[in-house]
Amino acid sequence: MKKIYIGLLFFLLFFASGAFTLGDYGISWDSPVHFRRGQTYLHYFLTGRTDFGEAEQKSFYQVNDVLHTGKNLKDLDMGHPPLSDILSAVSNYIFHQKLGWLGDIEAHNLFIVFSGALTVFFVALFAYETFGLTAAVFSSLFLGLYPLFWSESHFNIKDPPQTAFFTGALYFFWKAYKDKKPFYLIGSSLLAGAGLAVKFNMLFAVFIIIPWILYIILTNGKKLKNFLLSKKTMLVLLIAPAIILGVLYLSWPYLWNDPVFNFLKTITYYRSEGTNIIYQPLFVRGQLNFYPLAWIFLTTPPVILLFLFLGTAAFRILKKNEKEVYVLWLLWLLAPIARVSFSKFAVYGGVRQIMEFIPAMALIAGLGVHLAVRKLGKFKFVLLAAVYKYLIKWVNENAPNDSKLALVQGATSNLPLFELRRDIDYSNAHFSGIERNGEYLMDVTYLSETKDYHYAWEYIDKFLEPVYEYKVDGVAVAKIWRNDLENTYEHLRRSEVPVSEYKIKPDGTALVIELTSEVELTGVTINFLDYPCDLGQPVFVETSSDALAWTREKDALPSSQAGRKSNVGEKGAEFYFAGRQAKFIRFIPNGKSSCFSSARFPRVEIRKLSGSNR
Numbered sequence: 371m372k373k374i375y376i377g378l379l380f381f382l383l384f385f386a387s388g389a390f391t392l393g394d395y396g397i398s399w400d401s402p403v404h405f406r407r408g409q410t411y412l413h414y415f416l417t418g419r420t421d422f423g424e425a426e427q428k429s430f431y432q433v434n435d436v437l438h439t440g441k442n443l444k445d446l447d448m449g450h451p452p453l454s455d456i457l458s459a460v461s462n463y464i465f466h467q468k469l470g471w472l473g474d475i476e477a478h479n480l481f482i483v484f485s486g487a488l489t490v491f492f493v494a495l496f497a498y499e500t501f502g503l504t505a506a507v508f509s510s511l512f513l514g515l516y517p518l519f520w521s522e523s524h525f526n527i528k529d530p531p532q533t534a535f536f537t538g539a540l541y542f543f544w545k546a547y548k549d550k551k552p553f554y555l556i557g558s559s560l561l562a563g564a565g566l567a568v569k570f571n572m573l574f575a576v577f578i579i580i581p582w583i584l585y586i587i588l589t590n591g592k593k594l595k596n597f598l599l600s601k602k603t604m605l606v607l608l609i610a611p612a613i614i615l616g617v618l619y620l621s622w623p624y625l626w627n628d629p630v631f632n633f634l635k636t637i638t639y640y641r642s643e644g645t646n647i648i649y650q651p652l653f654v655r656g657q658l659n660f661y662p663l664a665w666i667f668l669t670t671p672p673v674i675l676l677f678l679f680l681g682t683a684a685f686r687i688l689k690k691n692e693k694e695v696y697v698l699w700l701l702w703l704l705a706p707i708a709r710v711s712f713s714k715f716a717v718y719g720g721v722r723q724i725m726e727f728i729p730a731m732a733l734i735a736g737l738g739v740h741l742a743v744r745k746l747g748k749f750k751f752v753l754l755a756a757v758y759k760y761l762i763k764w765v766n767e768n769a770p771n772d773s774k775l776a777l778v779q780g781a782t783s784n785l786p787l788f789e790l791r792r793d794i795d796y797s798n799a800h801f802s803g804i805e806r807n808g809e810y811l812m813d814v815t816y817l818s819e820t821k822d823y824h825y826a827w828e829y830i831d832k833f834l835e836p837v838y839e840y841k842v843d844g845v846a847v848a849k850i851w852r853n854d855l856e857n858t859y860e861h862l863r864r865s866e867v868p869v870s871e872y873k874i875k876p877d878g879t880a881l882v883i884e885l886t887s888e889v890e891l892t893g894v895t896i897n898f899l900d901y902p903c904d905l906g907q908p909v910f911v912e913t914s915s916d917a918l919a920w921t922r923e924k925d926a927l928p929s930s931q932a933g934r935k936s937n938v939g940e941k942g943a944e945f946y947f948a949g950r951q952a953k954f955i956r957f958i959p960n961g962k963s964s965c966f967s968s969a970r971f972p973r974v975e976i977r978k979l980s981g982s983n984r
Contacts (some may be wrong), residue, residue, distance in 0.1 A: 376495075377495045380514065381487045384490045384510075385486075385487035387514075388483035388486060388520075388523060389483055392480065392483065394524075396475065397475055399781045399784070405462075407455045408459035408462075412460060414623060428466075429462055445624070445627065447622075448624070448639055450569050450570075451618060451636070452567075453531075453622075454527050454528055455527065457531070458482065458527055462474065465480055478527075479524060479527075482523055482526060483523055485523065485530040486519065486534070488534040488538070489534040489537050490510050490514050493733060500692065501740045504743050505733075505736040505737055506736070509733050512674050512732040512735045516671070517669060517671070518725065518728065519533075522725065532571055532572065533726045535572070538558075538561040539565060539572070546558065552600065555606040556610075559610040563615070563617025563618055566614060566617070567621045567622065570640050571724070578698070578702050578705050651922075660711070663711065665720055674732075677735040677738030677739050680742055681737040681741070684696070684737065684741050696734075696737070702730035703734060705727075706724035706726050706727040707724065718822065760848070761838070761840060762789050764838045764850060765794065765812070769794060769810055772794075773794055773809075774794075774795045774796075774810065775790070775800065776810070776811055777813050778813040782797070798933075799933045802932065803932040803946055806858065811851045823930060823934075824925045825946045832862070832948050834858060834859070836849040837851060862949065865980045866977050867977065869978050871885070880957060880959070881966040884953065884954055885976070888952060889953070890978055891949070891952055891978055892949060892979060893977040894977070896945075896973070897972060907928060907960060908926040909926060909958065909959045909966060910922055910923070910958045911923040911956070912955075913947070913956070915952060923950075927945065931946045932946055
């Protein structure tokens with residue numbers, strides 16, 4: 371029972387600290403969508419209806435017929451499963467609508483804090499049962515104080531709950547094997563189902579469990595065989611898939627009408643959202659993306675890195691049963707990081723989307739402390755909201771009437787609209803690129819390691835002089851530009867003109883365009899004669915001056931370039947360059963059956979800056 375008290379102690383410490391600081395945090399960029407979605411589903415479970423009457427609307431997020439909500443939600447919903455949205459709505463229903471103890475947003479976010487505390491609880495139990503009190507204390511502290519985990523556990527509605535269920539599922543799976551009690555597999559299956567009903571990251575647990583089972587077969591096969599061949603274990607293993615999928619099915623009315631088809635549509639959503647875009651091309655070398663490792667190394671507190679190193683180096687001195695759990699933790703740490711380090715898998719916003727690695731890191735670091743004690747014998751960031759406030763103040767005071775405004779990278783919700791002048795037309799779709807329609811552009815400039823809109827940033831840095839800079843200690847951390855000729859650097863105040871002479875050279879694997887001379891490219895429009903056809907996404911774009919040394923563009927097809935819209939349209943594709951000097955353009959598709967590798971010539975329009983021929 372002592373382990374339960376240890377777990378509860380750290381659960382309560384984290385939950386109390388998180389709840390007490392809820393007012394210091396707000397919402398994430400997609401919180402409103404998930405809040406509305408959760409309220410609609412909860413209302414459907416409670417009343418059988420998806421529309422709210424006026425008397426029923428006790429939360430700001432109980433709305434009708436808004437994006438991702440409304441009466442057709444259970445028929446048209448797709449994307450991440452909704453369990454965390456629903457549980458967040460339950461928290462709001464109890465603590466805001468019924469008891470009135472918390473504000474609307476805080477009551478939603480209380481469930482997220484609970485999820486973080488639940489993860490700490492499981493980590494404390496896991497560490498205590500394997501390596502004792504010291505490991506439990508430090509593993510819990512390392513997890514609870516890990517900056518990403520602490521902050522995201524206040525407002526991220528998907529990843530902390532998914533991490534909690536992921537951690538609990540692995541804990542009970544290991545415990546079933548260790549204690550030879552198949553009953554724990556039911557708990558593992560229920561938590562795995564809950565994790566799957568939050569986010570499909572849960573599926574990647576198989577890349578932890580299967581290698582671990584193979585390790586046990588090689589080192590302790592007799593014990594594993596005796597456990598797996600017991601009648602109770604075999605029965606639970608047979609029903610485990612039904613339990614996991616049952617939790618997903620029961621919590622998601624979208625699956626009720628056509629479970630197989632809608633499940634496959636969700637798989638398609640994950641494939642399109644998780645594999646098509648490379649957000650950090652500067653960190654990619656071959657097939658590997660080093661951004662996740664760099665982020666983890668640079669943002670993990672040094673004390674955790676130190677004891678993580680000690681923990682990972684401890685394999686040889688561990689006992690046989692200790693090695694078993696160590697290998698499980700190591701696989702748990704490495705599998706999520708390895709998945710997103712493969713360049714075809716997308717990751718952004720730091721590494722919050724693979725938060726399930728953090729409990730494993732904390733456990734191994736806690737092991738490092740335990741071993742160190744045993745061995746020694748007991749011995750700036752500027753706030754984003756504050757920066758935007760100064761930018762908005764300048765725009766309000768200096769922009770002409772009816773001006774247009776867009777952010778270079780930030781989401782529309784980054785700006786408090788009520789602080790903008792009413793006549794200002796604010797939309798991120800206003801960015802016009804080389805057309806220079808006179809819109810104002812602004813954003814922070816210190817978050818340079820992951821700039822998503824590569825064409826926009828390159829164009830602004832190369833073409834436009836800032837009209838305002840907000841500086842801290844003499845360093846510009848945010849800028850405002852006006853995209854017109856007057857504020858273009860003088861040597862680039864030239865018009866965009868078509869290129870009249872070029873050759874198209876499909877070579878069976880790529881499409882190569884050769885110009886008669888080197889120019890400053892601004893764009894290429896391609897319409898295929900047999901479109902629609904398979905583009906072979908993603909299509910990489912490269913330029914060269916001599917057809918020998920090629921430079922790959924940071925953007926690909928498809929990606930968002932001008933106006934926050936895809937550069938792949940109904941009839942073909944349009945790719946923008948920020949005055950790229952080149953004579954050759956090459957489109958490299960993913961697959962040999964692509965439009966770009968077809969023998970049929972496309973219709974091509976190439977544009978350049980006037981007077982740029984060499």
